Amino acid sequence: MSNEQTYDPVYLHTRREAIVIIGLWLFALLWTVPYCYFNGFHTVSDGGEIETMWGIPSWVFWGIAVPWLVCDVIAIGLCLFFIKQDDLGEAHEGADIAEDQQRLHQAEGRG
Amino acid sequence: MNSLRSVVPILAAEESTAALVTFVVYTLGVFALAAMANRLLKQKSFLSEYFLGSRGLGMWAFALTFAATSASGGSFTGFPAKIYTHGWILALWIASYMVVPICTMGLIGKRVNQVARISGAITMPDVLRDRYESRGLGLLSTILIVFFLVWNLVAQFKAGSEILRTLLADVELFDVATAWTGAQISGWEYFDKVEPSYLLCLMAFGVSVIVYTAYGGFHAVVWTDVMQGVVMVLGVAVMLPLALMQVGGLEKATQEIARMQPPRIGYASMGLEVPVASSQRLRDEWFLAPDESGELTRVCRVSRDVTFEPGERIVENVRFVELTTPEEVERQMEALRTPAAIARMQADLRGVAESQRAWENAEGPVEGEIVTDAQLDALPMAVLNHPDAPVVRVTVDLVREYAYGAGETGGYVSGPAPVPPTLPATADGPLPDESAASVGFLPLGVAISFFFMWAISGSGQPQYMVRLMAFKDSRTLTRAIMTVTVYYSLIYFPLVIIFVCARVLMPGMEGNADAIMPSIAVLLTKNVGAAWLGGLLVAAPFAAVMSTVDSFLLVISSAVVRDIYQRNINPDASERTIKWISYITTFSVGMIALVGAIKPPEFLQDIIVYVGSGLAACFLFPVIAGLYWKRSNLAGCVAGMLGGFAAHLSMHLIGMAVNGRFVNAYRLFGMDPVVIGLFASLVCVLVVTPITPAPNETLVRRYFYRESGQGSV
Numbered sequence: 001m002s003n004e005q006t007y008d009p010v011y012l013h014t015r016r017e018a019i020v021i022i023g024l025w026l027f028a029l030l031w032t033v034p035y036c037y038f039n040g041f042h043t044v045s046d047g048g049e050i051e052t053m054w055g056i057p058s059w060v061f062w063g064i065a066v067p068w069l070v071c072d073v074i075a076i077g078l079c080l081f082f083i084k085q086d087d088l089g090e091a092h093e094g095a096d097i098a099e100d101q102q103r104l105h106q107a108e109g110r111g
Numbered sequence: 112m113n114s115l116r117s118v119v120p121i122l123a124a125e126e127s128t129a130a131l132v133t134f135v136v137y138t139l140g141v142f143a144l145a146a147m148a149n150r151l152l153k154q155k156s157f158l159s160e161y162f163l164g165s166r167g168l169g170m171w172a173f174a175l176t177f178a179a180t181s182a183s184g185g186s187f188t189g190f191p192a193k194i195y196t197h198g199w200i201l202a203l204w205i206a207s208y209m210v211v212p213i214c215t216m217g218l219i220g221k222r223v224n225q226v227a228r229i230s231g232a233i234t235m236p237d238v239l240r241d242r243y244e245s246r247g248l249g250l251l252s253t254i255l256i257v258f259f260l261v262w263n264l265v266a267q268f269k270a271g272s273e274i275l276r277t278l279l280a281d282v283e284l285f286d287v288a289t290a291w292t293g294a295q296i297s298g299w300e301y302f303d304k305v306e307p308s309y310l311l312c313l314m315a316f317g318v319s320v321i322v323y324t325a326y327g328g329f330h331a332v333v334w335t336d337v338m339q340g341v342v343m344v345l346g347v348a349v350m351l352p353l354a355l356m357q358v359g360g361l362e363k364a365t366q367e368i369a370r371m372q373p374p375r376i377g378y379a380s381m382g383l384e385v386p387v388a389s390s391q392r393l394r395d396e397w398f399l400a401p402d403e404s405g406e407l408t409r410v411c412r413v414s415r416d417v418t419f420e421p422g423e424r425i426v427e428n429v430r431f432v433e434l435t436t437p438e439e440v441e442r443q444m445e446a447l448r449t450p451a452a453i454a455r456m457q458a459d460l461r462g463v464a465e466s467q468r469a470w471e472n473a474e475g476p477v478e479g480e481i482v483t484d485a486q487l488d489a490l491p492m493a494v495l496n497h498p499d500a501p502v503v504r505v506t507v508d509l510v511r512e513y514a515y516g517a518g519e520t521g522g523y524v525s526g527p528a529p530v531p532p533t534l535p536a537t538a539d540g541p542l543p544d545e546s547a548a549s550v551g552f553l554p555l556g557v558a559i560s561f562f563f564m565w566a567i568s569g570s571g572q573p574q575y576m577v578r579l580m581a582f583k584d585s586r587t588l589t590r591a592i593m594t595v596t597v598y599y600s601l602i603y604f605p606l607v608i609i610f611v612c613a614r615v616l617m618p619g620m621e622g623n624a625d626a627i628m629p630s631i632a633v634l635l636t637k638n639v640g641a642a643w644l645g646g647l648l649v650a651a652p653f654a655a656v657m658s659t660v661d662s663f664l665l666v667i668s669s670a671v672v673r674d675i676y677q678r679n680i681n682p683d684a685s686e687r688t689i690k691w692i693s694y695i696t697t698f699s700v701g702m703i704a705l706v707g708a709i710k711p712p713e714f715l716q717d718i719i720v721y722v723g724s725g726l727a728a729c730f731l732f733p734v735i736a737g738l739y740w741k742r743s744n745l746a747g748c749v750a751g752m753l754g755g756f757a758a759h760l761s762m763h764l765i766g767m768a769v770n771g772r773f774v775n776a777y778r779l780f781g782m783d784p785v786v787i788g789l790f791a792s793l794v795c796v797l798v799v800t801p802i803t804p805a806p807n808e809t810l811v812r813r814y815f816y817r818e819s820g821q822g823s824v
Contacts, residue, residue, distance in 0.1 A: 005816040014222035015739050021217045028210045029562045036203045037555055041526040050369040050524045055361025056608075057524045060202045068209040068600065075213040075596045079589040083217065086585050088225045091166050093156050095231040096241050100682040 013084040020082065028071050035063035131282045133650045134275070138319050141657075144334040145327030152328060157690050158677075161328035162669040163233045164581050166224075168333065173582045174591035175340035176333040177216065178598050179658035180574060182343060186602075187652030188274070191631075192624035194610035196531060197552045198368055198523030201607055204553055207562040208603045212595035214566040220579045220588050222738045226814060227580040234666075235573040235730070236674040238580075242737045243745040244810060246679065251752065253674040255729050256573050257667055259722040261704060264663045266718070268708035271320075271656040272313040277629060278649055279312070305709055313708055316657075321701030324661045325694055329581070332661040339654035344601055346632075346651035349644065351605045353635040354612040364612045367438070370520050371614070373529040374621055375433040377510035378538035381417050381426045381495070381503050384479030388469035393417045393459055397447055397619075398495040398505045400433065407498070410434050410443050414622025417503075419463070422470075428537050432619040433510065435518075439618050444492075452493035460502045461487055508538035515551040523614065527551025531621055544771070556781025563786045568724055571731025571789075574666045628652055664704075668697040721763055721776075728755035728788025732796045740800075741815050747800030755792030759784050 040059030053061035152160050159165050168176070194201040223238065230241035236256065240249030279285040285308075293307035302310070323331050358364045379398070394416045399407035414430040434440050446452060460482070467481045486500045495503040516522040516529030523529070530552050533543040569575065582588050613620075613631045620627050632648035672693050677684060684692070712718075733751040736743035762784035766776035776784045 005812065008815055008817045010221065010225050011739075011815050014219075014225075017221070018218050018739065021213055025207075025210045025214055025562070025566055028207065029559070032203070032206045032209075033555070033558055033562065036206075036526070037558070040200075040203070041555075049366060050521070052362055052365055055363075055365050057199050057365060059525070060199055064202045064206045064209075065604065068206070068604065071209040071213075072596050072600055075210070076593050078213065078217070079593045083221075083589050083592075084585070085589070086221060086225075088221065088584060089228050091159070091228040092231040093159050095229075096237065097231070097677065097682055100678055104682055 010086045010088065013086055017083050020078065024071065024074055028067055031067045032063055035059070039063060128282060129645070131279060131284065134278065137650060140338060141319065141323050141335045144338070145323035145331035148327035148330035148334060151330055157686050158673065158693070159233055161693050162665060162673065164329040164333060166228070166581055167583050168581045168587065169583060170587050170590040170594065172333050172337055173578070173587055174594035174598070176336035177575065177578050177591065178595045179336040179340040179343070180578065180662045181569065182655050187628050187655050188270070188625050190606060191610045191628045194607055195613055195624050195627045196621055197528035198614065199607070199611060200526045200528040200553050202604070203526065203558055204561055205603050205607065207565045208599050211566050211569055212592050212599055215569040215575055216579065216588065216592050216595065218570050219735065219738055221585055223576060223579050224582060226738060229814060233580070234669045234673050235576050236670060239733065239737065239748065242814065243748055244807065245745050248745060248749060249674050249678065251749065253670045255752070255756070256670050259726045260663050260667050262718045262722050264660065264667065264704040265707040265711055267656055267660045267663065268313065268317050268704055269711050271316045271653065271660060272309055272708070274653050274656060275312040275316050276308050277626065278653070310709065313705065317701070317705040317708070320657060320660050321664070321698060321705065324664050325697040325701065329665060332665055335661065336658045339658040342654040343651050344598060346648050347602050347605050349648060350609050350632060350635060353639060354609045354616070357635060357638055358612040358615050361608060364615050365524060367615050368523040368611060370438060371436045371523055372518055372520055373513040373516050373522060374435050374619065375510050375512055376532055376534060376621060377431060377433065378508045378534065379429050379431050380506045380508055381429055382506065383419060383424045383463070383467065383503060385467040385477050385481050386422045386424050386470050387419050387463060387466035388421055388473060389466050390421060391419045391463045391466055393503070396495050397493065400505070400507050410440050412619030412622070430534065430622045432622045434619055443618060447493045448491065453490055456493035457487050457490055460500065463502050514545040515549060526553055528553065554781060556778060557783060560783035560786050563789060564724060564783060567789065568727030568731065568785050571727030571734070573726060573730060574662050576734065577666055664697060664701050668693065668700045671696050671700065724783070724785035724788065725756065725759050728759040728785055728792055731789060732792045736796050736800070741811050742805060743796070743800055744803055744806040746803035747796045750799035751792045751796035754795030755788045758791030759788030762787050
């Protein structure tokens with residue numbers, strides 16, 4: 001067996017995926033909050049009709065409903081085409097407990 | 112989240128029975144699932160199965176347990192109440208749910224699952240302890256988790272019992288059982304101020320959750336979560352079309368709430384001229400109050416049950432809501448003149464008048480007149496103090512305008528939205544300070560904070576992280592993310608629409624907004640002649656609480672069994688010992704929380720707000736550093752954990768000094784404490800890690816490298 005080592009591919013993939021996901025979160029934040037703030041706050045004057053789209057106030061429609069759909073599509077796209085189907089390995093059930101036991105017994109042996 | 116303040120029976124007898132049947136069938140179903148799960152425990156490695164389902168969750172189980180755990184009782188009581196109270200702005204409050212599934216599951220899901228497999232970790236403290244090889248860190252995180260979640264468990268027990276009590280309020284069998292419980296506990300000093308109906312529900316709800324969780328372990332919790340997740344989405348799917356249909360389309364509802372002005376809220380006293388002989392309960396009533404010229408033109412809805420006890424003539428401090436939008440006032444006046452409304456009121460008032468006659472017969476002639484049957488038959492309107500049949504006289508003691516948005520239209524369709532006033536505890540109490548509410552609902556900083564709160568801090572909660580350790584393979588994860596993405600879109604945005612419609616369909620509910628979900632479920636189904644469906648619909652909030660409680664319970668007991676007992680006290684314990692300790696611990700932790708919920712501390716709600724975000728501030732960045740940063744070390748991790756804890760706590764402490772209440776945390780830069788806590792935690796990790804020694808080489812090799820040749824997939 002050689003001692004040569006390479007990065008664990010799961011580590012590399014998940015790190016890249018996490019960065020892209022944070023990007024998506026930022027995209028949602030930057031679309032939604034500023035849009036709603038500039039179009040949905042202090043906008044309705046007394047007694048006036050509110051502009052709507054399919055019954056939804058238009059600032060909610062363009063600032064929340066539409067980005068919601070867009071994010072859904074992107075998230076599903078990421079799941080289908082971007083997030084890698086990595087092998088997560090076998091679970092070493094009880095491995096850490098075995099180490100604990102070993103340590104304990106070593107200590108006892110010494111004592 | 113919020114609990115119901117007083118028991119308002121919401122269902123008429125027929126639906127109540129349906130609710131009882133639903134509850135019984137539901138509970139039986141849950142127990143059957145627990146029994147099936149228990150059989151699995153006999154076949155596999157006990158601890159991994161009991162606390163983690165042997166890391167074998169398939170797509171549906173994983174997706175729905177994740178979704179149902181995060182949808183707590185709040186999603187179906189507090190959230191609808193907020194939509195009802197503030198209007199469309201709640202769409203912005205909840206907006207970050209568009210990225211919640213991919214963030215909470217995708218950010219660390221695959222990696223934490225893999226890392227846990229490497230060391231065989233089955234809890235979050237396990238992961239951290241193995242990753243940094245430090246028993247102290249394991250203990251620190253265990254203590255933080257137990258500290259935060261136990262409080263939450265008590266609150267969820269309380270919420271579940273309150274919901275159940277609301278559902279069963281009118282079932283005859285339940286009344287009998289309540290009376291029996293009352294008789295059992297009377298005389299015990301400990302139960303002095305505990306209501307028997309609450310105690311009964313707490314026992315029924317609490318014990319069944321504890322038993323199925325303790326007996327069946329993780330798989331029982333997951334399978335019941337799946338059932339609960341299905342109940343929730345079905346509830347929304349049934350309510351949405353009914354609400355839209357009955358309101359006459361969303362366009363109409365939106366335009367109508369755009370014209371609405373916030374109501375006034377206050378206290379009234381209800382008085383009888385002659386006392387009653389037996390206890391008389393009046394529920395969901397309306398009354399008219401005089402305007403400046405003395406005419407009865409102000410329409411008010413009573414926000415709670417009014418009960419006259421034998422010999423009693425006056426009930427004080429009855430909260431009410433006064434409608435102020437002319438259109439609404441007019442419509443409600445008409446609604447109160449319909450034969451059905453009048454008939455219902457006649458029945459209630461006839462009961463009071465009869466009881467007054469019984470009192471007169473027993474006690475001899477009294478001053479004051481008793482309303483005659485003839486007067487009641489001629490009652491022209493369903494209001495309490497109608498001059499033609501003044502059975503109950505109402506005096507308005509205190510009226511308050513909204514703290515933000517009073518007298519203005521448009522608040523319910525734009526931001527900032529109206530904020531109700533805080534009433535003093537009694538009508539003559541000192542008026543609370545309302546400066547905090549004067550900016551309206553959802554200022555910009557808070558709107559941004561909620562993007563952190565739901566999507567980012569959601570990733571940092573140990574009860575979700577532990578689910579991420581349980582899925583079977585990568586494909587399960589990606590499919591589950593897609594499923595939950597669709598699932599949340601089908602629940603949260605439609606909920607906003609449903610309860611915007613509810614504002615139009617059911618005016619004047621601000622005084623007990625927490626009951627809006629069951630109330631509207633009953634109204635919608637009754638209007639289409641399917642009252643039994645109401646009983647089924649109200650199971651949704653109950654399911655939501657149950658699925659949150661069971662997973663909290665398991666996270667706490669796993670922390671105790673695994674992290675304290677097995678890893679620190681007795682690593683040599685046999686499988687059989689561990690098994691019994693797990694059963695007993697889960698059961699005991701549940702019982703402790705249940706006993707705590709019998710007389711929940713008054714400041715419970717404050718604590719919930721605090722712990723909800725506190726955990727994320729402690730855990731998110733230490734975990735992320737451990738997973739993705741080779742250089743991260745023990746010192747950085749501990750600093751991040753304590754730094755987040757301290758920053759988050761200090762925002763609340765400063766809030767207590769400045770705003771007078773622990774729960775009104777100080778908003779540094781207008782941000783919620785969770786954002787400050789997360790930021791502080793991140794800074795601690797980034798500053799402390801590089802200036803302390805690099806981690807042990809073998810650890811880095813173990814978690815970040817693979818021997819060449821075994822490389823990629």
